[in-house]
Amino acid sequence: MTRIIGLISGTSVDGIDAALVDISGTDLDLKVELLAGQTYPYPAELRESILAVCAGKAISMAELAELDDAIASSFAQAAENIQTGHQPATLIGSHGQTVYHRPPIKAGGSRGTGESNSLLGYTLQLGRGDLIAHLTGITTVSNFRVADIAIGGHGAPLVPRVDAYLLSHPEEGRCIQNLGGIGNVAYIPPRRDNWLEKMRGWDTGPGNSLLDLAVEHLTNGAKTYDEDGKWAATGSPCQPLVEQWLQQDYFHLPPPKSTGRELFGVDYLNQCLKDAGPYQLSPADFLATLTELTAASIVHSYQTFLPQMPQRVFLCGGGSRNLYLKQRLQSLLKTIPVLTTHEVGLSADFKEAIAFAVLAYWRQLGIPGNLPSATGAPHEVLLGEIHPA
């Protein structure tokens, strides 16, 4: 058994999710016990700087270096805090903070952002692992995405392989739907025959990113999200707008595929606001319409790209607390029950942090972490760079 800390700040940039876990086994016998989970909000100024860079602000190399180390220090502090009252951990898996993600393009294809001709993807997670290792005195694995990207994969999503071993079922096909800033799905067929090869995974598109940006816009920054989806629930979706927005290229791109705030960010929201102009929607109707787009884009992607629909859908990530979004997903999925991973014993809030603890553990054991059918990489590969303390 190994005691490990998993750390991630996702595309919502709401803070650092830290999980302290005990891990044993390797794949089908993999066992994870969550001892502590906590979200540590970024200092407001640091969050602002990160969001500005994510939105495309140009900064100098000196500023980049400062940002990298400010993030690493916050991650190290989160690792220290999560161990309070527990026996110390011997390993950290730190995802870091994504500030840029560019999916690869197939020859002759387009990634939809039209900014480069190179074929490989590129991704940048800040919060350097060697500084986290130095500050905590704990060996740290970081930079998980780059090895998959270097061989032609998207480097995302990476959690599906962990989902496979923690959430597969002998008879039931399952979708594990993360609703972070960006949404992503892992489809796990029943655990028989070549079930792992039959798995699928991809980024479904917006999770909370458009909703959060809209709430910030509509409240002049007073609120950052719609708690439990209460505001949106008082509105009604504008169906013609949803249909129009569903025409967007990304939703029709076959998986494997990945995306980020580069696509579903501020510019995207501004276009949505523009499109909504002629309909004169109330703020609640606008939020309900964005929620409907989020739910419908997810369900359409299952209907279009899965070999068969799952028997149950399990939500995780902050958006699983948005009851209106959950209700819309349930309504569109009709008889397929929509639950949360919490209901099958895995924290819906800390699953991503737990996953990076598992990926660090696999890296140390020499076990590959990517699932080629989800990242599009040509083969399995070891993920992460090890920084000894």
Ligand SMILES: Nc1ncnc2c1ncn2[C@@H]1O[C@H](COP(=O)(O)OP(=O)(O)OP(=O)(O)O)[C@@H](O)[C@H]1O
């Ligand atoms: N009670 C709640 N009601 C509605 N939405 C919520 C609630 N709690 C959290 N959220 C949403 O969840 C978001 C954070 O989710 P999460 O931490 O899973 O995202 P992330 O890890 O940053 O993203 P990603 O998975 O894309 O990397 C918040 O920005 C907010 O929109």
Ligand SMILES: CC(=O)N[C@H]1[C@@H]2OC[C@@H](O2)[C@@H](O)[C@@H]1O[C@H](C)C(=O)O
């Ligand atoms: C580049 C990047 O940080 N991608 C994130 C993002 O947030 C959700 C979705 O887009 C997913 O692809 C990924 O994170 C999770 C942890 C993953 O790799 O599975």
